Amino acid sequence: MRTVDVSLPAARADRSYPIHIGPGLVDRLDAFIAPLAPTSIVVVSDATVDGLYGARARAACAKAVARGRVAGVVIAGGEGEKTLATFGRVIDGLVEARADRGTLLVALGGGVVGDIAGFAAAAFMRGIRFAQVPTTLLAQVDSSVGGKTGVNHVQGKNLVGAFHQPAFVASDTQTLKSLPPREVSAGLAEILKHGLLADAAYFDAVARDTPAILALDDVALAAAIAGSCEIKAAIVARDERESGDRALLNLGHTFGHAIEALTGYERWLHGEAVGCGLCLAADLSARLGLVGGAQVARVVAAVGAARLPVRIAGLSREAAVASMRGDKKASAGRIRFIVLEAIGRAVQREVPDADLDATLVAAGYV
C-alpha cells in the first residue's frame, strides 16, 4: 500500500488527509476508520457498486464502530442522478440512520457518488466527516483530491455544492477489475493530463506503463494513481479556492466540455472528451509557438496508446466556440485556455480567435 499525504495550506493544517492506494483496501477500511472513532457510519453507494462491494465495505466498517452502527444508503447511478433531489435523499438516509455530528459518511463508488455524498456530508448538520472509497480510476486520480463536492443544475454542471475535504481516501486498485475498459482509459486521460501540466518524467513513465495500467497491474496502477494524486495535491495546496494555479487542472477541459456538450453528454465519456481535448490543447499550444510538432506528436501518441480518441471530427466550430464562451471557467465572454509551454509545464492564455479556429479546422471540426 502507498500513502500520499494531501497537505492543505498551513492555516488549514487541520484539514490535511491521507490517500491510501493499493489492492484489497475495501476489506481493510476499519484500519483507516478506527482512529476517527465515529459514533456511527453511513455508507453511500450506487446500486451497481453496492452490489459488487457494498457488503464487504460495510462489514469492514462494522469492525471500527461500537455496536456495529453501520447503515447503507443506495442511490441510482449515473450523471443524471447528480441532482438536488438525490442530495435530499442522501440527507433523508442520514436522518433515518440517526446520524449525528460524530457520524462518518463513507462514499463508495465513482465520481457521481463521491460528489453527491460529499456534498451531503458537507451540509448535514453543517458538516460531518466523510471518507472516499473511489471505485473508478477517474475518481481515484481526480475526485479524491481537491475537496470539490456538489450536484448539477439543469442549467449547468456542479452549480450547487461545497468545498469539503475527506478524512481519508482509500483507493482499492482491485475494484478497477469490475470497471469497463473504456472507463479505465477515461481515467488515464486525467493521469496523462497531470503529467503534461506538471511533470514530464511522470508523463513519460505513464506513457511507458500504459499497457500495464490498461491490464490493471496493481503495481503500475498504484504508481500512476499516487503520482497523479501528488501532482494534483501540490496544485490544490497552492490554491485551495481555485483563484489561480488550480485552473491549470483544466488542461484539455475547455475543449473536452465542449465536446461533451455538443454530443449530448452521451456519446463520449468525460475522460474520453478530455483525452481528445489534450490533443487539441497541444495543437493550439503549437500554433501559439509554445511547443513544437514533436511534442504534439508525443501527446497524441500517449492519448492514442491509452485507447482514447485523438480526433473527433464533424463537430460544429461555431457551436463549439459558443459552448466554450459559456463555460463556467470563462470570464466575461473571453475564452482562456490552458496551454502547454512544454511537456510538464502549462500556463493560462487568452487565445486569438484565428489560432483557435485553425486548431478546430485541423481537428476536423466543420
Next chain:
Amino acid sequence: MRTVDVSLPAARADRSYPIHIGPGLVDRLDAFIAPLAPTSIVVVSDATVDGLYGARARAACAKAVARGRVAGVVIAGGEGEKTLATFGRVIDGLVEARADRGTLLVALGGGVVGDIAGFAAAAFMRGIRFAQVPTTLLAQVDSSVGGKTGVNHVQGKNLVGAFHQPAFVASDTQTLKSLPPREVSAGLAEILKHGLLADAAYFDAVARDTPAILALDDVALAAAIAGSCEIKAAIVARDERESGDRALLNLGHTFGHAIEALTGYERWLHGEAVGCGLCLAADLSARLGLVGGAQVARVVAAVGAARLPVRIAGLSREAAVASMRGDKKASAGRIRFIVLEAIGRAVQREVPDADLDATLVAAGYV
C-alpha cells in the same frame, strides 16, 4: 451609524466583515456594496419584506453595480418555508438571473430569509459572496453573527446547511418599525441573553433601556444591537466551529427549544420561548448553588419588562425532559445545560435529574 467589526480567528482573517447599524441603511446599501465590485446583485427576500423594502433596497443596489444588474428573488415567508425545496428555488433564481462567481447575493428579511439565502450563497458555484440586511431585531442581534446558514428537515431544525460568513451586515433600525411588537420583545430575549452570559454592565444597560428599545428609539436600539453583536462576535471568534465556548450562546435555549417543541412551534415565538428559558436557566443555576435568589429575580424582572413570558405553566415534565434529551446539542443522551455562575458569566454543566425536575416543578410544569 455604528460599525462592529467581526474578526474571525487569525488564520481566517480573510473572512472578517463589518456590521453596520443605524437608521436608513436600506437606502444606503450602495456605499457598502461598491467596494465589493460585484458583477451583479440578486436580492432575496420574502413577500412581506419585499413589499415593504424590496424596491428601495434594489434601487440602492443598482447604484453599486454596472448596468444596474440587479435581480430579485421572492420566497414565501415563515419557518415552514425553510426547506430544501425553497433553497432549490433560490438557486433557480440565481441561475435565471445569470449569476456568476462575482455576483453578490443580498438577503433582505428576517432569520428565515437569511438562513435560506445564506445557504444558497454558500452552495451556488460552491460559494459566492452575500450580504445580510436583517429586518427583524432577532436577526439583527443573532443571525448576523456566526455564519450559520441552512434549512430545516422534517426531522429537525437546521439539519442541512453551511458555515458561510457574509461580506457585510447592514442592520437598519428603521425597518423595525414595521415589526409586530411581539417580535421586538423576541429580539430582546437574545439581547438579554448576551448580557447574561458575558457582560453584566451591558445586561444592566439593556434592562434600563428596555422601554426605549420597545419604543424603537434609534439610539437605544443601535446601542443594544451593537453590544449584542460584539458579545456574540467575541464568542464566535474564539470558537468558529462550535466545539466549545460557542455552546454558551445556548443559554436558555435547551429549555426554550423544549417549550417550542411541546407547543407545536406555533403558540410561542422562538424568542419568547428563550425569554422563559432564561428564567428557567436562572432558577436551575440557583438550585445548583451558583447564584442567589436576588440574581434570579433580576433575570425574571428584566425578561418580564421586555414583555416576554417568565413562566409557561402546564407543560409536561416528562415530555420536556424527553425533548431536551433529543436536542441536537445534547451529547449521548445526557443533558448539558448552560447555567449562570453570575449575571454576566455562564458555564456548561451536566445537571442532576433532581435539580432539573425541581426547576420544572417550580415553573408550573406538571
